[in-house]
Amino acid sequence: MWRPLTDTCRTIVLVPRRALRTLEGGSVPHVTQKQIRAVLDSNKYKYSVGHASFVLQCPFCDGQRSSGGRRTMFVNKTTGGVVCKPCDVRGAWTDFLGWVSKSKAPNPASSKVPRVVPPSDTQQLASRRAAQQFWSSTTPWEETPAIIQDQARRAFGIKKLQQKYLKKYTIHTVKTEFHTVSGREEVWCVAYPWYEGGEVVRVKVERVGEGPQRQLALEPAEGSPGLFGWNTISSDAKEVVITGSEFDAVAVHQATQVPTVALPSGTLALPPEVLPQLEQFEKVYLWLGGGTTARQAASHFARKLGPNRCHLVCLDSSSSPLAALNRGHTHLMSALKNAKPFVNKQIVTFQQLREEVYSELCNANQVAGVKWQRFPKLTQALKGHRPGELTVFTGVTGAGKTTLISELSLDLCQQGVATLWGSFEIRNVRLAKMMLKQFSGLNLERHLKQYGYWANQFQQLPLYFMGFYGAADISSVLETMAHAVYVYDIQHVIIDNLQFMLGASHHASLDRYAVQNMAVAEFRKFASSRNVHVTVVIHPRKESESSELTTASIFGTAKATQEADNVLILQSGHGSSKLLQVTKNRFDGDLGRVPLVFEKNSLTFSGLHLRQRKREGVASGSGDHAPPALRVVSDTEGAQMSHAPFSESHTHTPIGATLKSVAETESSAGSRPLAARAVPASGSKQKPFRRSFRKKPSAAVGAKSSEGRGDGGRAEDEKGETSGSKASELCSDCVSVVNS
Numbered sequence: 001m002w003r004p005l006t007d008t009c010r011t012i013v014l015v016p017r018r019a020l021r022t023l024e025g026g027s028v029p030h031v032t033q034k035q036i037r038a039v040l041d042s043n044k045y046k047y048s049v050g051h052a053s054f055v056l057q058c059p060f061c062d063g064q065r066s067s068g069g070r071r072t073m074f075v076n077k078t079t080g081g082v083v084c085k086p087c088d089v090r091g092a093w094t095d096f097l098g099w100v101s102k103s104k105a106p107n108p109a110s111s112k113v114p115r116v117v118p119p120s121d122t123q124q125l126a127s128r129r130a131a132q133q134f135w136s137s138t139t140p141w142e143e144t145p146a147i148i149q150d151q152a153r154r155a156f157g158i159k160k161l162q163q164k165y166l167k168k169y170t171i172h173t174v175k176t177e178f179h180t181v182s183g184r185e186e187v188w189c190v191a192y193p194w195y196e197g198g199e200v201v202r203v204k205v206e207r208v209g210e211g212p213q214r215q216l217a218l219e220p221a222e223g224s225p226g227l228f229g230w231n232t233i234s235s236d237a238k239e240v241v242i243t244g245s246e247f248d249a250v251a252v253h254q255a256t257q258v259p260t261v262a263l264p265s266g267t268l269a270l271p272p273e274v275l276p277q278l279e280q281f282e283k284v285y286l287w288l289g290g291g292t293t294a295r296q297a298a299s300h301f302a303r304k305l306g307p308n309r310c311h312l313v314c315l316d317s318s319s320s321p322l323a324a325l326n327r328g329h330t331h332l333m334s335a336l337k338n339a340k341p342f343v344n345k346q347i348v349t350f351q352q353l354r355e356e357v358y359s360e361l362c363n364a365n366q367v368a369g370v371k372w373q374r375f376p377k378l379t380q381a382l383k384g385h386r387p388g389e390l391t392v393f394t395g396v397t398g399a400g401k402t403t404l405i406s407e408l409s410l411d412l413c414q415q416g417v418a419t420l421w422g423s424f425e426i427r428n429v430r431l432a433k434m435m436l437k438q439f440s441g442l443n444l445e446r447h448l449k450q451y452g453y454w455a456n457q458f459q460q461l462p463l464y465f466m467g468f469y470g471a472a473d474i475s476s477v478l479e480t481m482a483h484a485v486y487v488y489d490i491q492h493v494i495i496d497n498l499q500f501m502l503g504a505s506h507h508a509s510l511d512r513y514a515v516q517n518m519a520v521a522e523f524r525k526f527a528s529s530r531n532v533h534v535t536v537v538i539h540p541r542k543e544s545e546s547s548e549l550t551t552a553s554i555f556g557t558a559k560a561t562q563e564a565d566n567v568l569i570l571q572s573g574h575g576s577s578k579l580l581q582v583t584k585n586r587f588d589g590d591l592g593r594v595p596l597v598f599e600k601n602s603l604t605f606s607g608l609h610l611r612q613r614k615r616e617g618v619a620s621g622s623g624d625h626a627p628p629a630l631r632v633v634s635d636t637e638g639a640q641m642s643h644a645p646f647s648e649s650h651t652h653t654p655i656g657a658t659l660k661s662v663a664e665t666e667s668s669a670g671s672r673p674l675a676a677r678a679v680p681a682s683g684s685k686q687k688p689f690r691r692s693f694r695k696k697p698s699a700a701v702g703a704k705s706s707e708g709r710g711d712g713g714r715a716e717d718e719k720g721e722t723s724g725s726k727a728s729e730l731c732s733d734c735v736s737v738v739n740s
């Protein structure tokens with residue numbers, strides 16, 4: 001089912017085929033289109049092949065519940081997930097198989113298939129009821145006091161949006177409680193409804209406030225995703241524009257009159273649950289804003305939506321539709337007309353790539369990828385973490401490879417990089433425990449009372465684990481990776497480590513080097529074809545303990561390092577100090593060494609503990625589920641918070657991701673950057689839980705780290721400066737966080 005593994009742990013475990021039934025939640029069934037067709041055919045279900053789904057008459061609608069007789073069921077082509085809105089049936093492919101097998105007369109024309117209520121139904125219903133209850137407490141835009149409207153127009157840069165379009169998109173306002181630095185405050189918010197069919201299934205609220213802060217929440221915290229603006233779409237509409245933010249959608253529709261909706265998670269995720277709603281369109285315009293991130297997201301989503309119907313819109317290299325409208329641009333319609341078909345061909349011309357190349361030139365910083373916040377010197381060398389690359393990581397046995405790669409990936413994950421871990425060497429529980437310590441910066445064994453607080457934050461990260469342990473068949477691993485990329489929009493996959501994964505591979509005709517080469521080639525292909533970053537940990541061959549490892553020390557032939565875009569080596573130093581050496585960097589050739597200091601309590605290499613120690617005087621760990629009333633956190637942690645607190649049960653897309661995309665869009669448009677968000681508290685039984693923080697300019701780390709280049713970072717290393725000491729400097733720039 002599409003539901004959390006447990007109520008308290010929403011991290012999803014993806015399981016390989018053989019273990020599929022052992023875990024009920026979050027498992028991704030492996031099914032091919034051929035298998036789906038075979039089941040539909042053998043049960044004599046008539047179906048048509050849609051863009052993202054097989055479409056059939058629902059065999060579960062009994063004609064009584066749904067007034068118009070049997071209704072449409074969508075079977076997702078990639079996952080086999082089934083949805084029929086009128087009879088409220090939704091579930092995984094394996095559930096569908098179960099329901100069908102229970103049916104005595106499977107022919108939909110003659111059967112009365114017993115209606116099976118999937119377990120998630122009750123959750124769905126409760127969530128929808130809560131959403132509607134909250135929605136009924138909001139005020140339509142046109143009835144909102146003029147002073148609040150003015151504030152909102154200023155705060156969101158929506159002066160040019162006309163009243164009638166704000167009304168059409170059912171923009172509402174609501175006065176609700178947020179936690180701020182000075183305590184709880186009743187504040188005005190704008191409410192954006194998410195629709196499924198004609199129904200509000202969830203509401204996103206955003207505080208109306210001046211300054212650099214953004215504070216958002218979801219009502220209710222748990223529930224399914226929907227589409228903003230769906231209420232404006234007629235059932236016979238054949239084309240639609242999809243935007244990354246709500247006011248972009250209103251702006252596009254106002255300027256073009258073309259049906260437009262906004263995605264619930266912006267540029268970071270397109271939840272498969274909303275695909276059936278989009279099935280009716282023959283032409284889909286993806287208009288996610290300017291910049292490389294938006295382009296990459298659009299390409300990724302186009303594959304999910306069905307590439308043949310997708311067109312990419314780009315007004316100019318850095319503009320969102322709202323920003324363009326605000327600047328008085330009148331050519332939004334012509335931008336739509338000039339939309340380029342999604343290029344998914346083996347042969348392309350420069351003409352087709354021309355705009356994309358221009359966009360990359362204009363957005364060099366974004367092209368360089370996501371920057372490590374905890375490891376500024378790594379960012380200095382590699383410039384960032386980019387999609388579509390293969391990183392090979394090595395270090396001697398027991399050097400701390402897993403520990404370091406865990407913190408490196410966590411750093412990115414906290415910034416919204418959806419991450420899939422394949423831990424073949426240590427069990428997921430141990431890995432998650434280590435990551436949680438690294439996340440909190442605490443030895444949680446000694447701070448058990450804070451477990452609830454940190455776990456609540458941690459479980460909101462876009463972090464997923466494969467269920468493999470020990471040797472595994474590479475085709476199963478690749479299959480699981482492919483499903484995770486489709487369902488959860490994974491951007492980073494970690495394989496730790498290759499030798500363990502290949503342990504039991506038997507290829508009579510191949511030696512172990514050949515098997516390893518084959519596996520590396522597959523991961524390379526996966527990274528390139530899916531535009532996902534794959535990090536593979538590979539053990540080195542045995543070398544003298546006194547000498548440093550080099551690229552040539554990596555186990556196997558030179559294939560791995562040839563295929564890799566980046567090669568990272570964890571070099572042993574004296575005592576707890578280590579070095580992370582960049583020995584290959586295909587992006588721009590810069591190499592370097594990153595000093596690391598291991599801290600046993602938090603299992604971190606980044607010096608996080610130094611900052612942590614500074615703020616321990618301020619923070620007072622209170623009871624379980626009762627986080628400190630006032631904590632001072634660093635810039636790094638500020639970034640964590642921005643991606644942590646939202647709850648999403650079914651989509652598993654972090655709202656942080658949504659906000660990141662909104663922030664990117666808006667900052668590129670000269671509007672307010674993302675700074676904060678809050679967790680919802682409805683007027684209902686849920687305990688209010690809101691937070692805000694001020695985000696200082698993120699350039700602080702990068703600015704320092706970008707100095708003194710040209711020697712691969714060695715000069716600084718020789719001075720004995722560590723990332724830890726740099727990290728401690730950052731404490732003077734701490735920002736405030738208040739939560740309850």
Ligand SMILES: Nc1ncnc2c1ncn2[C@@H]1O[C@H](COP(=O)(O)OP(=O)(O)OP(=O)(O)O)[C@@H](O)[C@H]1O
Pocket residue numbers: 395396397398399400401402403404425497575576577578598603
């Ligand atoms: N710099 C360090 N100093 C001391 N202990 C460390 C250091 N780095 C990691 N450790 C500890 O050493 C143990 C092994 O670390 P880890 O599993 O990360 O190493 P590894 O290189 O991945 O091991 P393997 O070669 O078995 O894959 C862990 O208990 C970890 O906490």
